[in-house]
Amino acid sequence: MTRHQICLMAVTATSLLPFKCLSTIGSTACRLLHANTRTTYSRFSFLNQLKRLARIQFAAHHNSAEKLTFEKQPASWLFVNNTFGGLYGSHVNLELDLENRLSADNIKQLELILRRRGLPADLSSLVDDFTKLRALERQRNGLVSERNEIAEKLKQMKAEHQDHEPGYQAAAHELLTKLTSIKERIKDLQMIWDLEEQVMVRSLKLPNDIHPTTTDEESTVLREVNNLKGSAKTMSHIEIGKKYNLIKFSNVGPKAYYLKGALAKTELALMTSLVRYFQKHKFYFISGPEFFRTNIMEGCGLEVHNPTEVLTILDNVVTQIEPMIHLAGISTATFVAYVAKCCIGDNYLPLNMFSCGRRYQNSHLPGLYGANQTTQVGIFSCLLQEDLDKQFGTNIELIWNFLAPLGFPIRLTQVKAADLQLAERRRVEIQIYAPSLQKYIPIGNVSDLSDFVSRRLMVRHNQNHPDYRFAPMLHMISGTGVNVTALLAVWMEHSNTDLDKFCFLPLPV
Ligand SMILES: *[C@@H]1O[C@H](CO)[C@@H](O)[C@H](O)[C@H]1NC(C)=O
Ligand SMILES: *[C@@H]1O[C@H](CO)[C@@H](O)[C@H](O)[C@H]1NC(C)=O
Ligand SMILES: *[C@@H]1O[C@H](CO)[C@@H](O)[C@H](O)[C@H]1NC(C)=O
Ligand SMILES: *[C@@H]1O[C@H](CO)[C@@H](O)[C@H](O)[C@H]1NC(C)=O
DSSP states (O other): OOHHHHHHHHHHHHHTOSSOEEEESSHHHHHHHHHHHTTTGGGSOHHHHHHHHHHHHHHHHOHHHHHHHHTTSOSOSSSOOHHHHHHHOOOOOOOOOHHHHTSTTTHHHHHHHHHHTTSOOOOHHHHHHHHHHHHHHHHHHHHHHHHHHHHHHHHHHHHHSOTTSTTHHHHHHHHHHHHHHHHHHHHHTTHHHHHHHHHHHHHTTOOOOOOTTOOSSSOEEEEEEOOSOOOTTOOOHHHHHHHTTOEEEESSSTTEEEEOHHHHHHHHHHHHHHHHHHHHTTOEEOOOOSEEEHHHHHHTTOOTTOTTTSEEEOHHHHHSOSOOEEEOBSSHHHHHHHHTTEEEEGGGOSEEEEEEEEEEOOOOSSGGGGOSEEEEEEEEEEEOGGGHHHHHHHHHHHHHHHHGGGOSOEEEEEOOGGGOOTTOSEEEEEEEEETTTTEEEEEEEEEEEETHHHHHHTOEEESSOSOGGGSOBOEEEEEEEEEHHHHHHHHHHHSOOOSSSOOOOOOOO
16 A cells, blocks of 8 residues: 555544544644554454464563564654654654753752652753753754844845945855855754754653642552452352353463353443443544554553563564554553544533453453453543543543442552553542452553643644644543453452352342
8 A cells, every 4th residue: 555545544534533623733744643543453454463463472472572673763753863854754743841841940840750650860961951952952043043144135235236336246255154154053063963862852751740639658549339348258260260161261372361151241241331331421432443653652651662561563673664563452542543643623622532442461460350452441531621630530430430330349549659650640540359369450540641642742722723733732531441351350250159050240230
């Protein structure tokens, strides 16, 4: 498929959005980015996908793969330097708010945030480099405007005077010499590019702020309902699965499994009722890609060179240098890729979306709790800054009101600062008690991303703003409504397993 065709497909995809993009920012680059993200999925035949998945195994299992994968990759695909610039151009303009975050007034605050998250907190060299960068940029801008002035003067002289007029030659010569020397001095400032790259690549690793309600020592339990506590004699869902022939763990892939009989039917039923539930609450139902380009993953604040955090497909990395392809499934990336580089009209906000499908992720818990491939419902809201707190609460209540009536011991916790991801300002988890693990495990979660992703991927909102490039940043809330696979396992363990035939514990609703 040619790039042109891909562009066309991307344009068609855009016209199917549930909202209207007022305008996309920087149209050519924008279409390319969309082509790279939205249509990635359709470029794989099914067979190809299987082949590629085999390689993911490779990426995850061989330590040497890590070096092999990333040695030719640039430090970041969000800030692309001159060497790659020629090939790929710049996909996005980053607006990381450095002027403000690295200012003398705020730097202590930012260092505190890093310390609370357990990250290295010394920013002095970054601040130095940034100050130097800004000084050099001012110098260059000064020179550039001086250059333009002289060039303008020269043009005027040429228009108004004749070559043979007395004094003209000398004056023109003087200006020309000045012009040449200024051009030289601008050239000498090339190191700006290197410095800018250093500053931007490091700044991309700066985390989001921390919401005032997030604590440092312990995660806080906000709410707890202790109805039917798991009885002491429960079996684990793995044993139940064996005894009643409900789960087949298989070696076709790492931690692969098949659900059978009542379990398979219940998974489908749960998915159906979740879809109905979120539709009833006016969330748009979308079906999105499972593979993503590197720029989208980086936009979500993920560390793409860390194979336990992000699954990467290896094959294009070795021969060509281009953004990699990652497997994530239903996740923040699904929705972020959808709105990347868009400016959304204010009357479409809040824009609430959800999706239901597979998610791929490493996990170390036993059985279904730690399955690498699970069924999940992802929910996502785009909104104005002032609506952030309200919608955050709404999304939590939505998930809580689906899960709590099921009758399992359930609680709502807010995670501590050190457990937050780069993009998160705060996260709450809806946890259900898992008898076989003797602890609560998260079944759903809601993360406040504020404008962290928008600043990296140019997502804005606007109401007939004269220039959408300066429109305000969109704010985002992302989360998992229900980790269906984990919920099934919990439900099995809370069920009565003394009978001949397995029977799910009937739910109160
Ligand atoms: C640009 O990026 C590449 C890859 O990260 C790196 O090797 C190179 O040193 C960078 N700088 C320049 C000026 O090319
Ligand atoms: C699945 O998870 C296990 C850890 O539980 C990990 O060792 C393995 O690499 C994962 N597989 C994939 C494909 O990520
Ligand atoms: C589903 O939930 C379990 C239990 O909390 C968790 O360990 C697992 O990582 C989740 N699965 C995915 C793919 O997020
Ligand atoms: C939210 O929960 C889902 C399902 O358990 C999980 O896949 C995801 O990693 C969680 N998000 C965070 C930031 O922990």
